[in-house]
Amino acid sequence: MINTGDTAFIMLSAAMVLLMTPALALFYAGMVRSKNVLGTILQSFIMIAVVTFEWIYIGYSMSFGPDVGGLIGNLSMVALNGVGSEPSPTYATTIPHLVFMIYQCMFAVITPALITGAVAERMRFGPFILFSLFWTIVVYNPVCHWIWGGGWLADKGVLDFAGGLVVHLTSGAAAAAAVLVLGPRKGLGRDKFMPHNLPMTLLGTGLLWFGWFGFNGGSALAADGIAATAFVNTHVAGMAGLAMWVALEWFLYKQPTTLGAASGAIAGLATVTPAAGFINPQAAVFIGLLAGFSCFAAVTYKNKAGFDDSLDVVGIHGLGGVIGTICLGIFASKASNPGGADGLLAGNASFLTTQIFGVVVVGAYAFVVSFILLKITDIICGGLRVSIEDETVGLDQTAHSETAYNM
Amino acid sequence: MKKIEAIIKPFKLDDVKDALNQIGITGMTLTDVKGYGRQKGHVEIYRGAEYMVDFIPKVKIGIIVPSEKVDEVVETIISAARTGKIGDGKIFVLPVDNVIRVRTGETGSEAI
Numbered sequence: 001m002i003n004t005g006d007t008a009f010i011m012l013s014a015a016m017v018l019l020m021t022p023a024l025a026l027f028y029a030g031m032v033r034s035k036n037v038l039g040t041i042l043q044s045f046i047m048i049a050v051v052t053f054e055w056i057y058i059g060y061s062m063s064f065g066p067d068v069g070g071l072i073g074n075l076s077m078v079a080l081n082g083v084g085s086e087p088s089p090t091y092a093t094t095i096p097h098l099v100f101m102i103y104q105c106m107f108a109v110i111t112p113a114l115i116t117g118a119v120a121e122r123m124r125f126g127p128f129i130l131f132s133l134f135w136t137i138v139v140y141n142p143v144c145h146w147i148w149g150g151g152w153l154a155d156k157g158v159l160d161f162a163g164g165l166v167v168h169l170t171s172g173a174a175a176a177a178a179v180l181v182l183g184p185r186k187g188l189g190r191d192k193f194m195p196h197n198l199p200m201t202l203l204g205t206g207l208l209w210f211g212w213f214g215f216n217g218g219s220a221l222a223a224d225g226i227a228a229t230a231f232v233n234t235h236v237a238g239m240a241g242l243a244m245w246v247a248l249e250w251f252l253y254k255q256p257t258t259l260g261a262a263s264g265a266i267a268g269l270a271t272v273t274p275a276a277g278f279i280n281p282q283a284a285v286f287i288g289l290l291a292g293f294s295c296f297a298a299v300t301y302k303n304k305a306g307f308d309d310s311l312d313v314v315g316i317h318g319l320g321g322v323i324g325t326i327c328l329g330i331f332a333s334k335a336s337n338p339g340g341a342d343g344l345l346a347g348n349a350s351f352l353t354t355q356i357f358g359v360v361v362v363g364a365y366a367f368v369v370s371f372i373l374l375k376i377t378d379i380i381c382g383g384l385r386v387s388i389e390d391e392t393v394g395l396d397q398t399a400h401s402e403t404a405y406n407m
Numbered sequence: 408m409k410k411i412e413a414i415i416k417p418f419k420l421d422d423v424k425d426a427l428n429q430i431g432i433t434g435m436t437l438t439d440v441k442g443y444g445r446q447k448g449h450v451e452i453y454r455g456a457e458y459m460v461d462f463i464p465k466v467k468i469g470i471i472v473p474s475e476k477v478d479e480v481v482e483t484i485i486s487a488a489r490t491g492k493i494g495d496g497k498i499f500v501l502p503v504d505n506v507i508r509v510r511t512g513e514t515g516s517e518a519i
Contacts, residue, residue, distance in 0.1 A: 031453075192458045194451060253452050263454060300455040312454065 002087060003094035006222045010095050010103050013218025017106035020211035021048055021113050027204030027262070028117050031311050034196040035394025036121045037404035043120075043128055044113040050129055051109040054136050056080055059108055060101050062141035063149050064091060070152030073145050090150070092221040103218060104144075111140055111167045117311030118175035119384075121193075122185050122391055125399050127381040134373045135174060139366050143170055147358075157351065158358035159332070159341055161230065162219035164274025164324040165362045172318015173366035175309060181374040182384055184308030186391050193310070198258050205262040209238055212269045216276040226337050230276035234269060237276075237288035241268020244292025260296075263316060267295035270320035275328040278340035283331035287324060295319055322359050329355030408503040408516065409477050411470045414440065415488040415496040420466050426487040427470070430479060434519075436469040446494035465496060471503055473516050 025044035029037045051059070057079050065073030077083055080101065088097040112132040119128065146153040147160050160166055185193065195201060216234040220227035245264025250256045271291035272284050279287075298315035309315060329352030332343035342348040378384050385391070390398035397403065415423060420437075427435065441462035448461040472480050481498055489495055508518040 192460075193456075194458055195453055249452075253455075255452070257452065259453055296455075303454070303456045 001094060002096060003222070006092075006094045006224075007096060007099055009223035009227065010092070010099050010218055010221060013214035014099070014103040014106050016211045016214025017103070017110065017218065018048070018211075020106075020208055020215065021045065021110045023204045023207030023211055024110060024113055025204070026200050027208060027266070028120060028201075028311050030197045030199070030201030030204065031195040031259070032120050033193065033394070034405060035396055037196065037396060038400050038402050039125070039395025040116065040120050042400065043116040043123075043125065046129060047109050047113040047132060050132055051112065051136055052105055054133060055105045055108050056101075059136060059141050060104065062137070063108075063144040064088075064101075064104065065149075067145070067150050070155060071145070072142055072151075073149050094222060100221070103221075104148075107163060107167055107215075108136060108140055108144070111163075111171050112136055112174075114167070114171035114313055114317055115174045115178060117313040118178045118309045119182055120310040121395065122385050123178075123182060124381070124384060124386050125395075127377050127384050130381060131373055131377040131384075134377065135370060138373065139170055139174065139369050140166075143362055143366065146362075153358055153361065156357065157341065157354045159278060159328060159355070160274045160325065160358070161277040161328075162216045162273045164271075164321040164328070165358055168270050168273060168317045168321030169325070169359065169362050170321075170366040172314050172321055173363050174370035175313035175318060177367050177370040178374060179307055179309045179314070181371065181378070184306070185310065186388055188308050189306065195259060198262075201262050202258060205265055209265060209269060212238070212273075216273055220277055226277045226339075229280075229336055232281050233272055233276045233279060233284035236281050237272030237284045237291065238265045238269040240285045240288025241265055241271065241292040241295075244268075244289045245296050248293065248296050263295070263299070263312070264292045267291040267316050267320055270317050271295075271324040271327070274321065274324040275331065278328055278337045279331045279333065280336050283327070287327045287331070290327070291320055291323060294323055318363075322363065325355050325359050326352070329353070408506060408519070409472055409474050410501040410503045411472060411477065411480055411484070412467060412499040412501065413470075413484050413488070413496060414442070414465050414467045414498075415484070416490065416494065417464060417466045419488045419490070420468070423468065423484055423487040426483045427480065430483055432470060432472070432480060434470070438467045438469070440465050440467045444494075444497070463494070471506055471519050473519065 025041040029040045032040045061075050061077035062073050065077045068074050083097045083101050085096045087093045092100040144166050145151045147166055212234050213231055217227045217231040242261050242265040245260045246256045249260045268288035268291045272287050295316045298319050299312050302315050330344045332341045333346050334342050341351045344352045441464055443461055451458050451460055506518040507514050
């Protein structure tokens with residue numbers, strides 16, 4: 001039975017999650033140098049085309065089609081076969097199947113876009129597209145199926161409300177692989193990689209935060225109390241991450257920064273994502289504070305260690321996914337969501353073990369397969385990186401024949 | 408005739424301009440410049456990564472005056488631009504062979 005309230009809410013949520021991809025493009029683009037603005041934006045924005053194509057023809061069926069051995073969906077819903085205005089018998093049974101399909105599509109779109117932050121300012125456009133297409137098929141779709149499509153991790157009891165594992169850990173692990181395979185930008189440690197436009201980054205942060213209400217709130221798949229819980233938890237965790245990061249900077253570096261505020265907010269929002277609909281707001285505040293602290297520490301460590309995860313995909317999204325998923329194992333309570341689970345604090349230590357198992361499996365799978373896919377893409381395309389000369393001139397001119405600022 | 412080039416802190420520009428107006432200096436040329444001297448640069452921090460920014464924004468004003476006015480103009484600029492802190496800037500005085508007003512073709516002091 002179609003519920004009009006649920007349907008309206010999820011359609012709107014889908015639009016909000018779509019907005020997050022261009023928002024992410026702005027968030028990232030503000031942090032790169034002015035010669036790489038459009039190259040960075042387009043690597044995210046093009047995912048709307050690449051992944052939507054993939055999703056409607058095979059991705060949706062692989063992720064949410066009838067289960068094959070717990071590993072993958074079958075291909076009975078290829079090209080949206082049987083996906084119409086009637087509800088699915090299995091998923092979100094109060095909204096049209098098409099609405100569920102397009103809502104999930106927006107998640108698949110933004111996930112590879114997240115990876116672009118790790119390879120910013122040096123990866124070729126064509127190879128990135130090819131890698132993203134492979135990656136969506138071989139990493140995103142299976143992991144999505146394992147957890148949300150009734151696959152083997154769901155059977156084991158692993159929970160992920162809105163994508164701590166499916167979105168943030170998969171992209172974070174892929175980012176780690178990409179950093180190792182591509183190597184650092186030319187001049188790391190010598191040249192100044194300073195953000196060229198932090199107002200742009202803050203605009204992106206604001207739009208991401210707005211979209212996140214659809215990302216997490218909509219993951220209830222109904223306009224109900226669980227959506228309300230997720231909505232509030234999302235906001236308070238973003239708030240707590242922001243507050244923690246700024247406070248740490250103020251204490252350690254004597255001055256709070258705008259980029260720190262944006263980074264802390266995104267860390268809090270990403271970290272609460274897997275838990276948003278399964279915990280109470282007090283737990284969400286704690287998770288946000290922990291996210292601000294941990295991601296700040298991770299980013300500081302990265303700078304010292306010399307890894308060029310240029311825009312901190314691993315330190316913010318990857319780590320956020322890990323911490324949030326594990327915290328869910330601690331703070332989950334059936335009092336907040338009867339369809340969820342009880343975690344460690346509710347006396348159920350085994351759920352925490354289950355969540356840690358989920359993190360290890362998804363993290364390892366995404367890292368290893370991403371590494372292999374990057375190597376394969378490297379061979380097919382004859383190189384992943386732009387030439388040293390093009391890297392010096394910048395991607396905007398050399399890859400797109402455009403300039404971001406004509407003044 | 409002399410050219411006076413003064414590199415000053417940008418926020419002192421209005422004070423210098425007003426002070427020069429009051430002693431009858433009717434025109435100047437302004438350039439945004441970056442540089443460093445004893446003040447050196449400053450540190451910027453982005454997500455914990457520290458970058459030394461060597462070149463600090465300054466403005467350079469250029470004024471052409473009759474030779475006898477040089478001391479008065481220099482004193483005026485100094486008193487208007489000085490904060491007493493490091494980085495207040497420098498003044499250069501250069502000889503000028505001739506000045507020609509494009510509109511009328513006047514030359515020398517007449518053209519200033």
